[in-house]
Amino acid sequence: MSLPHSSHRPRVLVVDDNAAFLDNLQELLGDAGYLVEGASSCREARERAGDGFDVALVDLRLPDGEGTALARELKEKVPESEVVLLTGFATLETAVAAVRAGACAYLMKPCAPNELLLTLEQAMRQVRLQAEKRELARRAQVTEKLAAVGTMTAGLSHExxxxxxxxxxxxxxxxxxxxxxxxxxxxxxxxxxxxxxxxxxxxxxxxxxxxxxxRPREFRPEPVELKTLLRRVVDLLGGQADARRVRLELEGEGLLSVPPVWGEEERLRQVIINLAINALEATPAGGLVRVSAGREGDMAWITVDDTGPGVPLEVRDRLFEPFFTTKAQGSGLGLSIVHSIVTQHGGTLEVDSSPEGGARFFLRLPLAP
Missing domain, CATH: 1.10.287 (Helix Hairpins)
Known part of the structure; x- marks a missing residue:
């Protein structure tokens, strides 16, 4: 089984009413590794933008509006994105209008493929830079909260x-x-x-x-058999799944190619149990929770998919923050602890949309040396 792909490929929204030009761009950018969505009007672009995008390529003249006005709307709708304006009739006025609309670049049509790809990569670099800034700000906020938790701990323990x-x-x-x-x-x-x-x-x-x-414990890693670990977790939670009338599955095909991972079995079990329980709680009766695993290079990956309502885009960035929770009860620390354990193991944890229609938690862990 290969590594499951999600929305990590850059997403490009192309807005142009020239069907042949739109098809050419979709093919060119698709071959370059981008996920491409096409739109031929402002109305269609607004609809497509609801799914999110990283960079929008927008023609200045559209059948139901001006590209500069649409560029402003798209930037307001997806602030972390960038917009590149395209035109076949470049003037000083249109260039100024492009800058005022918040576009990061301005291209003449028809543009050479190399020039287009270079401009797109520069726009993506800006998107990644802004994402890094947001991540640094988020980490600073988490660090402040961690300091507050540390200060409270001694008093909580006794009082x-x-x-x-x-x-x-x-x-x-x-x-x-x-x-x-x-x-x-x-x-x-x-x-x-x-x-x-x-x-x-x-x-x-x-x-x-x-x-x-x-007060996380000292890290004492050793080789951990992933297949055995996941099987024990699925067996352990089988009763809860049955009580909720949810099907809990372990997809074992990818496990056959996974060597031991490097970590602490007890703490990794805590991670998988927490993710699986969250998935079970989010999945309605008659639904499915699937645990899968495989190998990619020197990392193992684990996914927990469900058929629940999924995690809204607006809360995904905050899901692992201390004290943040979407539940009526709880400390808001469950996923923060999971994220902390995964980070201590040298791994990563992300949340995305599942092919099953609900949420996907995507975990990577280093293999044992």
Whole structure:
């Protein structure tokens, strides 16, 4: 099995009402490794832009509007993108209008393939530069939050864990006393006790997330058999999948070619379990969660796909931030801890759209030396 491709290939939106020119550009750019979407009008371009793009090549004259106005709209709709304007009638006025519209380049039609590809690569360089700036800003924000968590940890450990332990102990004593009563009295008394016990456990788990995130353990890697690890996780979560009436599958074809990865088995199991549970919780009854794996060079890859609603584009960049969550309950640290573990292992973790229609979590890990 080969490495599953997603939206990592640069996306180009070509807007031109000349069908032959549009076909030529789609073929040329497709052969150069770009994912190309075509549009022949402003209306169609607005619709296509909803799927996202990195660079838009926009003709100045379109049947239902001006390319300069469309360029402004596209930049507002996808601020992290770049726009290159195309025209067969270049004047000083159109060049100035292109700059005012926020275009990063201006090309005469017909343009030489080499010139077009060079301009497109320069535009992509600007897109990547802006993405790097956003990533640096995000990391700085995460670092600030990590510092805050570290400051809170010592106090949390003492001020919350001790009262929780005392409450759990007294609740256990009370439960034993209730169970000594006559059976007809027990149900009404045990029901609120069980509710309190579950809430104490939930608070304890949240506290444990804080402590684990703020004070990660020393990293002691060794070879880990991926096939065995994934099989154990799928077997472990089989009961939860059945209870939710969701099919949980391990696609084993790619595993046959994967040597051991380099890491800590217990922590990698925690990563896969967390991702799989999130997928199960997001998938409606009758749906599917599929775990797949394979090898690409000196890295192993693992994907967790589901048929749930997916992860909206506007929250994907924040999904691994500490305390960020889309759930009604929880600490917002689960995926942050997962991301931290993967980073400590020298790997990467990304979220994308799944071919199954839901979300795809895409994990890369280095192979054992």
């Amino acid at each position: 919350i864990r001790n009262p929780l332990n005392a409450a759990a102990l007294q609740l256990s004593v009370l439960e034993r006393r209730v169970r000594r009563l006559s059976e007809d009295l027990q149900p009404n008394l045990l029901e609120p006790l069980m509710l309190v016990r579950d809430e104490i456990r939930r608070l304890d788990h949240i506290l444990e997330d804080f402590l684990q995130f703020a």
